[in-house]
Amino acid sequence: MTGRRSRRSPARLALLTALTAALTASCGLLPAGAQGGGREPVTVMTWAPERTGATDKPGMPAMAEAIARWVNASGGVDGHELKVLTCDDGNDSEGAAACARRAVREDVVAVVGSYSQHGRSFLSPLEAADIPYIGGYGVTGEEFTSPLSYPVNGGQAALLAGNGRQLGEECGRVFLVRPDTVAGDALPGLLDAGLAGAGAGAAVDVPAPESAREYTAQAARVLSAGPSGSAKPDCVTAVLGDRTDTFFDTFRRARAAEGRDVRIASVLGGVDQSLVDRTGGARGPYEGAYVTGWYPVASDDRWAPMRRVIRDHAFDDNRIDPADAGVQTTWIAYEVLRRAVAEVDADRVTARAVHRVLDDGLSVGTGGLTPELRWRFEDLLAARDHPRLVNAEVTFQTVRSGRLTATGSGPHDLTGTLGATP
Structure with a gap:
């Protein structure tokens, strides 16, 4: 039999397409950027000073971008594409405020794994828009007093x-x-x-x-x-x-x-x-x-998952040093975000929903890099001048x-x- 093509009825083709889609989704093989079940992307921001000549932390936004590539290559966060915006706060109050205002304009669901010395400037805009600040570096006192701040270390x-x-x-x-x-x-x-x-x-x-x-x-x-x-x-x-x-x-x-x-x-x-x-x-x-x-030494095996993501998704980006405390903090902060978005479990994730999940007792394990992280009122350590502190451990x-x-x-x-x- 030559010159003949196999013919399938429209009904059979539709059935095969549906079965393939179901099998792909059940195996977690959604293509990068796919939105399972019509789920909308989740947009977040990571900021840090990058070119000031003083205390720069370029590895933090670079790590955030690598995490986004890894997450999206694996089907997204609970079926949502993860979009990461970055911002250079310029290591001054005006720059920090400008980054925060941009986060509000872009309707981000959280600011994650970031560094700034100007807490008063960036937290006010975030608080007004009900945007949570997850895993800041802890360099300012405001990060341990704002009800929208969720620190992952003792700063x-x-x-x-x-x-x-x-x-x-x-x-x-x-x-x-x-x-x-x-x-x-x-x-x-x-x-x-x-x-x-x-x-x-x-x-x-x-x-x-x-x-x-x-x-x-x-x-x-x-x-x-x-x-x-x-x-x-x-x-x-x-x-x-x-x-x-x-x-x-x-x-x-x-x-x-x-x-x-x-x-x-x-x-x-x-x-x-x-x-x-x-x-x-x-x-x-x-x-x-x-x-x-704050954390185990960089050679500790508990950092192996982070090192794999850097190896496979950072594309030799020399801004990312796995031994840098800022890079490590960004890694942990995004783990909190991933858990929070999965707990929201909705087609559209909002900043307020993430805020509510974190306040309602979401417990995040970090593979031993920190103690179990949780931000209910009863979990706050009530350290003087640091009422939002939940992890005061150091090494x-x-x-x-x-x-x-x-x-x-x-x-x-x-x-x-x-x-x-x-």
């Missing part, structure tokens, strides 16, 4: 208090080099609360320009103080964001000239594995440094043989310490 407050607890156990006198900004003014009290929790005295406060090119004056102030007389070494912790390495570069040269034994420390975000690697690893200046973080780490390594039994819960902060 700068937990890091500084935890760093104080860590250094109080290891050091004699402690110096804090921090930005001479409104946000920076809150840091000494937090570090001192942690030091007090370890039975140590208050730190010496050393304010510094946030975006300085060198920190000779601040290094000299630390080194000119002279030995404290304690059996433990003096320590200097720097919390300057992207400028932390600039300070330590100045400091280590000055320390070598003085011949002083002053240990160095920071919080994750100021010192991370990529910085240790590019400055010489085990032979570099960060060997032996004390570091406080203590030390650079050993060129690798950030967890120390102690950890994680350490700083709820009580933050509650005692003046």
Whole structure:
């Protein structure tokens, strides 16, 4: 039989098409961008400063875009295509407000996994539009007071208090080099609360320009103080964001000239594995440094799913560093979003619906990266000045043989310490 084509009746073709569609959907094989059952896309925004020359976090919006590609390649979020908008807040209040106003105009259902130092500027527009702010970096106090904010970590407050607890156990006198900004003014009290929790005295406060090119004056102030007389070494912790390495570069040269034994420390975000690697690893200046973080060390197997997404969907985007605390926070925040959208389970997801789900007791597991996250009133830890705090855990780490390594039994819960902060 040649020259003949198989013919199928319209009814049979319709049946085959319906069966194929049903099988595809049941296997989770919706094509990228498909909207199962006519479901509308879910649009969110992720923002961060990217090109300011100060504290930039370009990896956070880049990670959000990679997550969207991964999610959509897998059929979307509960059948919804995930659309991610990004915004550079310029590290100023006007830029932060402009990003928030754009989020309102674009009718996003949430702002997810973002960084900004200007909480007052961006939260007011979001609150007026009932848009939840999920998993901010925690650098502002407003992120822990706004009823529309759903933090996934303890923010700068937990890091500084935890760093104080860590250094109080290891050091004699402690110096804090921090930005001479409104946000920076809150840091000494937090570090001192942690030091007090370890039975140590208050730190010496050393304010510094946030975006300085060198920190000779601040290094000299630390080194000119002279030995404290304690059996433990003096320590200097720097919390300057992207400028932390600039300070330590100045400091280590000055320390070598003085011949002083002053240990160095920071919080994750100021010192991370990529910085240790590019400055010489085990032979570099960060060997032996004390570091406080929110999450398990970057080499921990619990980060394997995130690393797979970066490998398969980031397309060699060098903005994304899996050891960066901002990238890690964005990953966790999008897990919260995915769970919330699935719980809404509607063809059209709204910001108000996501807000309601989060308030009604949605419980989000993160594979051990954080404790179970939940934001009901009874789950809030009621730490002073941080009423929205639900996760006050930190990890203590030390650079050993060129690798950030967890120390102690950890994680350490700083709820009580933050509650005692003046």
